Amino acid sequence: MKLANIKRKWWKEAVVYQIYPRSFQDSNGDGVGDLRGIINRLDYIQSLGVDVIWLNPIYKSPNDDMGYDISDYQQIMDEFGSMDDFDELLQGMHQRGLKVVLDLVVNHTSDEHEWFKQSRSSRDNPYRDYYHWWPAENGGPPKRWSYFDEQANAWKYDAQTDAYYLHYFAVKQPDLNWENPKVRAEIFAMMHFWFKKGIDGFRMDVITFISKHDGYPEFSDQYKGSQMINAYADGPRLHEYLQEMNREVLQHYDIMTVAEGPGTSTHNVMKLVDEDRKELNMNYHFDHQGIGVGERFIVNDDFQNLVKFKQVMSDWDAVFTEKGWNTVYFGNHDFARMVSRWGNDTPAFRAPASKLLSTYLLTMRGTPYYYMGDEIGMANIRFDDINDYKDLMTVNWYHLTKQEGGNLAQFMDSHKLCARDNARTPVQWDDSHNAGFTDGIPWLKINPDYSQWNVAAQESMPDSPLNYFRSLTQLRKDNLTLVYGAYELLWPEHQELYGYTRRLDDELLLVLLNFSTHMLNVALPPELQGGSVLLNNLQHLNQSTESIELEAYQALVIKVK
Numbered sequence: 425m426k427l428a429n430i431k432r433k434w435w436k437e438a439v440v441y442q443i444y445p446r447s448f449q450d451s452n453g454d455g456v457g458d459l460r461g462i463i464n465r466l467d468y469i470q471s472l473g474v475d476v477i478w479l480n481p482i483y484k485s486p487n488d489d490m491g492y493d494i495s496d497y498q499q500i501m502d503e504f505g506s507m508d509d510f511d512e513l514l515q516g517m518h519q520r521g522l523k524v525v526l527d528l529v530v531n532h533t534s535d536e537h538e539w540f541k542q543s544r545s546s547r548d549n550p551y552r553d554y555y556h557w558w559p560a561e562n563g564g565p566p567k568r569w570s571y572f573d574e575q576a577n578a579w580k581y582d583a584q585t586d587a588y589y590l591h592y593f594a595v596k597q598p599d600l601n602w603e604n605p606k607v608r609a610e611i612f613a614m615m616h617f618w619f620k621k622g623i624d625g626f627r628m629d630v631i632t633f634i635s636k637h638d639g640y641p642e643f644s645d646q647y648k649g650s651q652m653i654n655a656y657a658d659g660p661r662l663h664e665y666l667q668e669m670n671r672e673v674l675q676h677y678d679i680m681t682v683a684e685g686p687g688t689s690t691h692n693v694m695k696l697v698d699e700d701r702k703e704l705n706m707n708y709h710f711d712h713q714g715i716g717v718g719e720r721f722i723v724n725d726d727f728q729n730l731v732k733f734k735q736v737m738s739d740w741d742a743v744f745t746e747k748g749w750n751t752v753y754f755g756n757h758d759f760a761r762m763v764s765r766w767g768n769d770t771p772a773f774r775a776p777a778s779k780l781l782s783t784y785l786l787t788m789r790g791t792p793y794y795y796m797g798d799e800i801g802m803a804n805i806r807f808d809d810i811n812d813y814k815d816l817m818t819v820n821w822y823h824l825t826k827q828e829g830g831n832l833a834q835f836m837d838s839h840k841l842c843a844r845d846n847a848r849t850p851v852q853w854d855d856s857h858n859a860g861f862t863d864g865i866p867w868l869k870i871n872p873d874y875s876q877w878n879v880a881a882q883e884s885m886p887d888s889p890l891n892y893f894r895s896l897t898q899l900r901k902d903n904l905t906l907v908y909g910a911y912e913l914l915w916p917e918h919q920e921l922y923g924y925t926r927r928l929d930d931e932l933l934l935v936l937l938n939f940s941t942h943m944l945n946v947a948l949p950p951e952l953q954g955g956s957v958l959l960n961n962l963q964h965l966n967q968s969t970e971s972i973e974l975e976a977y978q979a980l981v982i983k984v985k
């Protein structure tokens with residue numbers, strides 16, 4: 425790989441830090457994080473050395489799905505504050521050299537959006553075709569699977585007009601009809617509104633689902649249950665719509681775009697991100713999240729299978745050797761805490777394991793998407809009681825499992841590992857009451873481990889996960905090899921060691937990660953011997969010329985030449 429041949433872009437060199445505003449910082453004691461809370465923490469955010477802030481939805485919403493059900497795209501959610509707060513936040517970020525990416529949720533709206541209220545009111549309302557309707561006189565609609573519906577059925581009967589509407593997600597999230605050019609024009613105008621305010625990009629929620637199949641055909645048997653996601657992502661006009669969006673909106677600004685891409689694979693992703701096609705910049709996939717996780721997030725023995733993980737991540741990297749650009753992430757608001765899912769959150773290993781995972785994200789090729797709280801090693805809360813969950817996905821799946829007479833104990837155990845609320849518990853700022861998150865009653869329980877695991881405690885520890893994360897963002901900034909260098913996987917079959925090199929021009933870096941709870945002796949091939957250590961997540965270093973001994977969860981970044 426030669427730097428001279430690379431198309432450098434700011435969004436390729438950026439580290440993205442994701443903020444789930446509801447759980448970041450409450451400023452007015454109502455128990456819900458808000459924009460003012462983020463404003464109050466701007467210096468902290470800047471101190472991390474990250475470049476781009478992705479905010480989960482901040483728009484007006486009845487919060488059936490925590491903001492992913494939008495009732496007005498150009499207003500701020502009441503609980504989060506006002507448009508003035510947003511303008512101040514954007515300005516505060518820009519003053520600190522941080523870019524701001526918003527969530528674009530346009531596969532569906534809330535059923536409380538004015539468009540849907542109109543649409544459902546009569547069959548001849550001008551907004552009728554803003555959504556997908558199936559008249560009941562045509563008989564039952566063809567089967568469609570829904571993520572959040574209590575019966576997993578994506579068609580909801582609406583008596584007012586004797587018809588069914590389509591909702592891939594909750595009943596309160598009807599799918600927009602992109603086939604209607606008026607819908608596309610409304611969305612593009614709304615995107616211009618935000619870009620004119622100065623935002624720096626969009627993360628596009630389930631954007632792969634926007635084009636529906638004409639006439640809603642029955643899908644073949646290969647698309648059973650959640651497998652239907654692959655059919656949803658294969659709509660006939662997806663790329664036509666994204667090219668139109670690029671032409672009408674995106675190309676007019678210096679911004680970044682990233683698809684949340686359920687249904688994307690190494691085989692079809694280039695259609696989204698090949699720059700010559702003029703669609704989107706990046707995509708993130710779910711292949712690694714799916715390892716060892718089945719229907720309704722029931723886990724199996726493969727849950728932490730490192731060989732499979734390495735394979736998935738290496739296959740994805742290989743797609744982008746010539747064109748396009750990758751993303752890497754472990755956690756976000758839809759998955760477990762990274763240290764609990766991919767590392768080890770038992771007391772002895774939690775700090776090194778979370779540092780190791782941060783090392784991985786910041787030394788891979790592709791833009792890292794880093795989730796708030798992971799910098800201090802926040803862990804899963806593991807609720808025992810279904811009533812503690814606020815996420816409609818866990819709650820509805822629980823009811824569905826119960827209704828089917830399924831195994832509820834197994835369900836609860838698996839959700840201790842996988843439920844989305846594990847990642848949504850409030851950020852732990854200090855050891856004061858409610859972790860410094862709120863003076864009121866937090867909307868979701870705070871992890872009781874906050875008395876030890878919090879930002880304030882880690883600020884004062886030089887070798888804390890927090891300070892280590894800061895050294896990683898700095899290291900990535902100082903080393904373009906970590907951004908653009910070719911990636912090569914070493915020891916693909918090793919079940920506990922993840923090792924790889926990054927190579928750009930004459931520079932060669934070696935990353936060694938021990939994903940196990942014991943010492944590993946790593947014999948280095950001659951061409952990788954004799955390097956100097958740039959970063960080590962432990963104090964300990966046991967290196968001879970030909971080999972390195974890695975302690976449990978030790979992570980090393982080595983400059984070979």
Ligand code: GLC
Binds near residue numbers: 630684
């Ligand atoms: C995306 C979001 C998730 C939301 C869903 C429906 O997957 O990340 O939080 O529930 O889309 O909008």
Ligand code: CA
Binds near residue numbers: 451452453456458503
């Ligand atoms: Ca608040």
